[in-house]
Amino acid sequence: xxxxxxxxxxxxxxxxxxxxxxxxxxxxxxxxxxxxxxxxxxxxxxxxxxxxxxxxxxxxxxxxxxxxxxxxxxxxxxxxxxxxxxxxxxxxxxxxxxxxxxxxxxxxxxxxxxxxxxxxxxxxxxxxxxxxxxxxxxxxxxxxxxxxxxxxxxxxxxxxxxxxxxxxxxxxxxxxxxxxxxxxxxxxxxxxxxxxxxxxxxxxxxxxxxxxxxxxxxxxxxxxxxxxxxxxxxxxxxxx
Amino acid sequence: xxxxxxxxxxxxxxxxxxxxxxxxxxxxxxxxxxxxxxxxxxxxxxxxxxxxxxxxxxxxxxxxxxxxxxxxxxxxxxxxxxxxxxxxxxxxxxxxxxxxxxxxxxxxxxxxxxxxxxxxxxxxxxxxxxxxxxxxxxxxxxxxxxxxxxxxxxxxxxxxxxxxxxxxxxxxxxxxxxxxxxxxxxxxxxxxxxxxxxxxxxxxxxxxxxxxxxxxxxxxxxxxxxxxxxxxxxxxxxxxxxxxxxxxxxxxxxxxxxxxxxxxxxxxxxxxxxxxxxxxxxxxxxxxxxxxxxxxxxxxxxxxxxxxxxxx
Numbered sequence: 232x233x234x235x236x237x238x239x240x241x242x243x244x245x246x247x248x249x250x251x252x253x254x255x256x257x258x259x260x261x262x263x264x265x266x267x268x269x270x271x272x273x274x275x276x277x278x279x280x281x282x283x284x285x286x287x288x289x290x291x292x293x294x295x296x297x298x299x300x301x302x303x304x305x306x307x308x309x310x311x312x313x314x315x316x317x318x319x320x321x322x323x324x325x326x327x328x329x330x331x332x333x334x335x336x337x338x339x340x341x342x343x344x345x346x347x348x349x350x351x352x353x354x355x356x357x358x359x360x361x362x363x364x365x366x367x368x369x370x371x372x373x374x375x376x377x378x379x380x381x382x383x384x385x386x387x388x389x390x391x392x393x394x395x396x397x398x399x400x401x402x403x404x405x406x407x408x409x410x411x412x413x414x415x416x417x418x419x420x421x422x423x424x425x426x427x428x429x430x431x432x433x434x435x436x437x438x439x440x441x442x443x444x445x446x447x448x449x450x451x452x453x454x455x456x457x458x459x460x461x462x463x464x465x466x467x468x469x470x471x
Numbered sequence: 472x473x474x475x476x477x478x479x480x481x482x483x484x485x486x487x488x489x490x491x492x493x494x495x496x497x498x499x500x501x502x503x504x505x506x507x508x509x510x511x512x513x514x515x516x517x518x519x520x521x522x523x524x525x526x527x528x529x530x531x532x533x534x535x536x537x538x539x540x541x542x543x544x545x546x547x548x549x550x551x552x553x554x555x556x557x558x559x560x561x562x563x564x565x566x567x568x569x570x571x572x573x574x575x576x577x578x579x580x581x582x583x584x585x586x587x588x589x590x591x592x593x594x595x596x597x598x599x600x601x602x603x604x605x606x607x608x609x610x611x612x613x614x615x616x617x618x619x620x621x622x623x624x625x626x627x628x629x630x631x632x633x634x635x636x637x638x639x640x641x642x643x644x645x646x647x648x649x650x651x652x653x654x655x656x657x658x659x660x661x662x663x664x665x666x667x668x669x670x671x672x673x674x675x676x677x678x679x680x681x682x683x684x685x686x687x688x689x690x691x692x693x694x695x696x697x698x699x700x701x702x703x704x705x706x707x708x709x710x711x712x713x714x715x716x717x718x719x720x721x722x723x724x725x726x727x728x729x730x731x732x733x734x735x736x737x738x739x740x741x742x743x744x745x746x747x748x749x750x751x752x753x754x755x756x757x758x759x760x761x762x763x764x765x766x767x768x769x770x771x772x773x774x775x776x777x778x779x780x781x782x783x
Contacts, residue, residue: 232678232681232696232699232700232732233732234678235729245725245728261718261721261722261725262725264718264722265721265722265725265726270722271629271630271631271634271719271722272634272719272722272723272725272726273722273726274631274634274635274638275634275635275638275639276638276642276726276730277726277729277730285729
């Protein structure tokens with residue numbers, strides 16, 4: 232019993248590790264149809280944000296498992312003894328859920344802290360060197376949405392470029408910059424998005440995520456309290 | 472024509488007790504129950520079909536039993552304590568019926584204590600297979616009957632309303648099963664909170680609840696996971712007309728896996744069949760009325776799979 236955020240690409244597509252390429256494709260088609268906008272099957276249980284994340288994960292999973300070379304690299308990466316060979320692969324997306332080194336910071340189960348999205352193995356050409364966040368022009372230790380946006384603009388990177396590499400919906404990337412907490416999905420997903428975003432820009436994903444999520448959780452808590460005060464019996468999971 | 476103590480000399484207790492529900496009315500629960508029961512009886516198994524829909528009884532009609540003189544209502548009202556005395560013959564060899572007619576209009580459902588007795592009595596019925604046709608909705612008696620086994624059957628139509636109600640049904644069964652399985656009172660309280668769909672935002676999904684239970688008491692967390700693992704309901708798509716509608720069963724299975732974490736078995740499908748309407752009108756199960764029809768073939772296949780799965 233694993234939450235979606237903990238599932239690897241095979242589990243997301245509900246196929247087996249020894250599945251043939253045709254079986255992987257069939258599994259992908261079923262998953263895509265199941266969670267499509269007009270699907271009858273996914274009504275009433277998942278909320279819109281969760282479905283959106285799930286769709287992204289399905290696409291990322293198939294992007295890797297549907298490609299023989301990427302699948303091989305991914306499979307090797309899952310084996311800790313072969314982690315080096317996976318690390319030497321090109322900058323194709325890898326799944327952070329396979330990264331057992333991700334630590335928890337809030338006492339939750341390990342998997343819940345792992346990002347459910349793809350992250351570039353290394354930053355694109357102009358950003359190959361990991362930039363320490365202290366080197367960024369601002370001296371503040373806090374990474375809020377506007378600061379992330381400034382870093383992005385300074386590096387001449389567009390939202391779409393980050394989205395293309397990380398497979399994160401560009402709308403969510405924009406919401407992160409604008410700190411629209413109410414429009415973002417569950418915290419576990421946002422943490423993954425922020426990590427991937429930071430990593431793309433060459434920032435330290437752990438530090439950025441920690442800083443950003445602290446503000447995010449506070450904002451969510453404030454909104455929840457306000458909502459409780461306003462209408463204690465009529466809260467909605469989409470707006471609270 | 473009741474048969475007091477019928478087959479009492481034969482082996483006591485049923486091998487397979489299978490509830491058939493679906494949440495929504497009109498999806499074909501009774502039709503499926505009548506036909507699967509007939510198919511299994513034609514195969515030589517001793518089958519008792521129990522109409523547990525006290526507020527909408529009509530299983531007897533589909534099985535060609537006109538005016539049941541005794542029914543489950545007599546057991547509910549405690550006019551009869553021996554369930555086996557309510558067993559009626561049907562026109563189909565090896566197939567008997569416990570009807571649900573003439574229930575009390577104001578209080579048709581048994582009390583919780585009586586339900587416990589009923590479930591115990593159902594397990595003692597002298598049959599190879601006992602099929603229970605459940606009523607619509609997710610009220611306590613329906614859920615209790617569905618949960619007598621871990622592999623109850625849900626009949627679903629390829630329509631949004633039916634699918635929505637099926638998920639509501641599974642959600643209710645899922646949380647009730649969990650609450651019953653939890654020993655700690657605090658954890659039970661947590662499960663009850665999760666059952667409130669407008670309740671705590673941190674308990675919106677089964678995985679949210681699991682995280683909280685694990686944090687509260689790791690032992691309960693392990694029990695939670697085991698309870699979820701053992702809950703393996705089966706689904707049947709009824710009245711399908713296209714390949715996409717058949718595939719919908721696989722999609723529902725996927726949604727259940729990703730949302731609840733449960734492994735649902737896709738038992739099979741039954742096509743929309745013109746002969747089915749004739750079967751209801753003539754009060755003869757489709758597998759008998761038109762055994763060569765596609766619908767009958769699908770129903771027989773479902774019956775076979777049901778028993779095969781039970782044997783595992």
